[in-house]
Amino acid sequence: MGIIKVENIKIYAFHGCLAEEGRIGSEYSVDVLVRADLQKSAKTDDLNDTVDYVLINKIVAEEMSIRAQLLERVAQRIVDSIFKNSSLVRYVEVAVSKLNPPIGGDVEKVTILLSEER
Helix, strand or coil: CCCEEEEEEEEEEECCHHHHHHHHCEEEEEEEEEEEEEEEEHCCCCCHHHHHHHHHHHHHHHCCCCCCCCHHHHHHHHHHHHHHCCCCEEEEEEEEEEECCCCCCCEEEEEEEEEECC
């Protein structure tokens, strides 16, 4: 088993319960960790034998572009899409962080962390 991490994917998106968040949007950071058997790709040096982190980044961008009220929903869509698009993945962990959230205080970020194993 091995781990692939794609960290600090910066995205501007329009999630949130407030109407203004849908119009104004805000900055987000997404981290993805996947566990998969990487022994074959370590030997073959073939992209087809591993989890392509370009695909992970593309999935994050696509799912973040679809508005949701809750970060939990966005994170779950990312998890589901990674499992759907890569049969090698056995475990996914996704952290979606809203930077400078509008919650009436000096808060750097709010993060939702979801994980799932198949």
